[in-house]
Amino acid sequence: xxxxxxxxxxxxxxxxxxxxxxxxxxxxxxxxxxxxxxxxxxxxxxxxxxxxxxxxxxxxxxxxxxxxxxxxxxxxxxxxxxxxxxxxxxxxxxxxxxxxxxxxxxxxxxxxxxxxx
Amino acid sequence: xxxxxxxxxxxxxxxxxxxxxxxxxxxxxxxxxxxxxxxxxxxxxxxxxxxxxxxxxxxxxxxxxxxxxxxxxxxxxxxxxxxxxxxxxxxxxxxxxxxxxxxxxxxxxxxxxxxxxxxxxxxxxxxxxxxxxxxxxxxxxxxxxxxxxxxxxxxxxxxxxxxxxxxxxxxxxxxxxxxxxxxxxxxxxxxxxxxxxxxxxxxxxxxxxxxxxxxxxxxxxxxxxxxxxxxxxxxxxxxxxxxxxxxxxxxxxxxxxxxxxxxxxxxxxxxxxxxxxxxxxxxxxxxxxxxxxxxxxxxxxxxxxxxxxxxxxxxxxxxxxxxxxxxxxxxxxxxxxxxxxxxxxxxxxxxxxxxxxxxxxxxxxxxxxxxxxxxxxxxxxxxxxxxxxxxxxxxxxxxxxxxxxxxxxxxxxxxxxxxxxxxxxxxxxxxxxxxxxxxxxxxxxxxxxxxxxxxxxxxxxxxxxxxxxxxxxxxxxxxxxxxxxxxxxxxxxxxxxxxxxx
Numbered sequence: 082x083x084x085x086x087x088x089x090x091x092x093x094x095x096x097x098x099x100x101x102x103x104x105x106x107x108x109x110x111x112x113x114x115x116x117x118x119x120x121x122x123x124x125x126x127x128x129x130x131x132x133x134x135x136x137x138x139x140x141x142x143x144x145x146x147x148x149x150x151x152x153x154x155x156x157x158x159x160x161x162x163x164x165x166x167x168x169x170x171x172x173x174x175x176x177x178x179x180x181x182x183x184x185x186x187x188x189x190x191x192x193x194x195x196x197x198x
Numbered sequence: 199x200x201x202x203x204x205x206x207x208x209x210x211x212x213x214x215x216x217x218x219x220x221x222x223x224x225x226x227x228x229x230x231x232x233x234x235x236x237x238x239x240x241x242x243x244x245x246x247x248x249x250x251x252x253x254x255x256x257x258x259x260x261x262x263x264x265x266x267x268x269x270x271x272x273x274x275x276x277x278x279x280x281x282x283x284x285x286x287x288x289x290x291x292x293x294x295x296x297x298x299x300x301x302x303x304x305x306x307x308x309x310x311x312x313x314x315x316x317x318x319x320x321x322x323x324x325x326x327x328x329x330x331x332x333x334x335x336x337x338x339x340x341x342x343x344x345x346x347x348x349x350x351x352x353x354x355x356x357x358x359x360x361x362x363x364x365x366x367x368x369x370x371x372x373x374x375x376x377x378x379x380x381x382x383x384x385x386x387x388x389x390x391x392x393x394x395x396x397x398x399x400x401x402x403x404x405x406x407x408x409x410x411x412x413x414x415x416x417x418x419x420x421x422x423x424x425x426x427x428x429x430x431x432x433x434x435x436x437x438x439x440x441x442x443x444x445x446x447x448x449x450x451x452x453x454x455x456x457x458x459x460x461x462x463x464x465x466x467x468x469x470x471x472x473x474x475x476x477x478x479x480x481x482x483x484x485x486x487x488x489x490x491x492x493x494x495x496x497x498x499x500x501x502x503x504x505x506x507x508x509x510x511x512x513x514x515x516x517x518x519x520x521x522x523x524x525x526x527x528x529x530x531x532x533x534x535x536x537x538x539x540x541x542x543x544x545x546x547x548x549x550x551x552x553x554x555x556x557x558x559x560x561x562x563x564x565x566x567x568x569x570x571x572x573x574x575x576x577x578x579x580x581x582x583x584x585x586x587x588x589x590x591x592x593x594x595x596x597x598x599x600x601x602x603x604x605x606x607x608x609x610x611x612x613x614x615x616x617x618x619x620x621x622x623x624x625x626x627x628x629x630x631x632x633x634x635x636x637x638x639x640x641x642x643x644x645x646x647x648x649x650x651x652x653x654x655x656x657x658x659x660x661x662x663x664x665x666x667x668x669x670x671x672x673x674x675x676x677x678x679x680x681x682x683x684x685x686x687x688x689x690x691x692x693x694x695x696x697x698x699x700x
Contacts, residue, residue: 099384106377115373122380130387157390160339164383167346171376174353178369185362194366 091132098125112179112189116172123168127161134158204252210265210278210334213249213288217242217295217327218347221320228316236303239319243295243326250292253280258685264336273400277336282689283466284333286539287459290546291329293671294455297664298322301554302448304660305561309359309446318358325351325452332460338386338396341467345382345428345460349375352457359446367440374437378427382464385420388413389471402471414472421468422483429461431487431524432494435517439501442513447557450509454516455550459542462523469527470693487528492622494521499629503636506567508559511633512552515592518626519545525619526607534610535690536683541603543682544675548591548600551668555585558657558665563650568637573646577654580662582641584669589634591672594627599675606683 086093098121105118134157140148142155183189186197220242228235256263262281269275280288302322310318328347335341353375357368390396392413393404408414423434430438442454498517505511519541526538558581565571575582591598594605604623611619646652656662 106373119376126380126384126387129384133387133391163343170350174350175369175372178357178365181365
């Protein structure tokens with residue numbers, strides 16, 4: 082079991098990161114910390130997808146003189162770049178909302194906001 | 199009508215590009231002439247509706263068809279696919295887009311702060327375009343991208359009115375929604391790792407040959423849970439009522455009528471991709487989902503009965519109806535699946551009518567609660583008539599639109615040999631009758647207490663006209679529903695023949 086975890090270290094790290102992020106989103110009281118948790122989850126998923134493009138002994142997938150097979154798969158990189166753009170938009174929107182909530186109520190602690198309602 | 203123009207292959211990509219392109223031009227147009235923005239949005243939405251017509255024509259004549267934007271064939275190229283189930287959502291989007299935008303012109307001018315108006319229209323068109331993209335894409339990663347286009351614009355639309363409650367519920371909606379999007383992205387990445395492909399048809403074929411049940415179960419579960427949250431199926435529903443109730447009325451109509459259906463279509467896509475795979479679940483996934491659907495039906499109605507706010511009632515009623523649709527799908531008999539798919543469209547129509555009518559009432563009276571709105575049927579008879587017709591339709595009184603979907607789901611439950619679930623459908627309708635009759639009673643059979651209500655004028659024509667058309671459709675579609683049903687039944691049959699998972 083421990084050996085399998087060590088052998089798949091990348092996947093283990095991804096799962097641990099994902100769970101840390103999910104913990105922060107659910108448990109943390111501060112809205113910014115919740116958002117940070119979300120970003121950690123995003124990183125975990127992106128890391129997982131990038132890893133899937135790895136080819137043992139592969140070279141960077143750049144075509145041109147000196148290009149040699151085997152190459153790492155470039156598709157996951159493209160996917161993750163797109164995913165990062167989406168994550169950026171999500172974070173920006175969430176921060177904008179948090180700023181407005183803070184201006185209106187003077188707090189970004191979830192329990193205090195619940196009492197205000 | 200069958201000319202070469204219906205066979206023109208590029209209609210499908212135009213259907214996508216028109217609303218998305220029209221949306222991003224709005225801020226520029228706003229700086230040229232701000233009064234043009236509502237009209238431009240309406241032209242774009244109406245244009246999208248026109249573009250969809252040859253597609254539906256072709257779907258009925260030829261069955262599902264594909265389009266490859268880059269010219270690269272499957273599995274290398276990106277594929278757009280117009281099939282029966284996605285078409286149910288597209289039909290709802292193109293039908294509701296123009297009325298919602300006509301309604302918006304006066305409504306949004308009051309409900310949305312003036313500097314945000316161009317963004318309101320941009321987000322609304324992006325949202326509609328994203329849903330069309332979600333329904334027609336046949337590529338798993340594009341499914342995620344369009345899901346995010348829909349979700350992000352939906353979060354922003356909830357907050358666009360600038361009410362304090364709206365901002366809080368938009369943030370809550372965003373946090374829940376983003377977690378579910380990540381689950382879906384994770385599952386897409388896992389499926390890519392397992393199969394090396396992102397095309398749904400290709401992935402579905404390759405999954406059948408795989409022998410890694412644990413990874414497949416993980417991917418399947420992540421997809422189902424993610425889309426369940428987007429669809430607000432019990433117990434992942436608690437973000438929905440506040441988000442839908444605190445948004446401006448037009449936005450509520452789009453969110454409650456259309457955006458939650460994105461989760462349903464996502465579940466259908468999961469079903470199609472995993473069709474040939476044996477997953478090991480504790481018990482069977484279909485049984486779990488069926489009971490969650492039952493819980494949605496009962497709890498949604500149960501909470502709605504105790505609401506004071508009109509829009510909160512309507513929002514809880516959405517959870518009930520999502521329960522019906524999921525129930526139809528997991529019963530997996532041809533009648534039930536066809537009924538569930540028809541209800542995707544019919545519920546969109548009815549719920550949009552209800553929310554627009556509620557929006558018109560709030561626009562004229564400023565009252566949101568049932569108590570505050572007492573007697574409004576005397577001062578705004580036409581708006582209330584539209585609301586009453588839609589309320590009858592959503593209870594499921596024959597021959598309205600709401601009746602057909604529920605009737606077929608109940609028949610499908612009998613067909614599947616599960617009479618208990620047919621009873622749930624009937625019981626759910628009775629529960630819905632309780633609170634919708636309460637609404638009708640308060641509007642028509644009580645004296646107006648509030649001065650704002652007693653002195654209210656009838657809603658302006660640009661709100662009444664879309665309401666009248668939608669309410670008429672709520673009534674009439676129940677009569678003309680044999681056509682799509684027969685069509686969907688054969689689609690459902692062919693889908694159910696291919697898959698053995700459920």
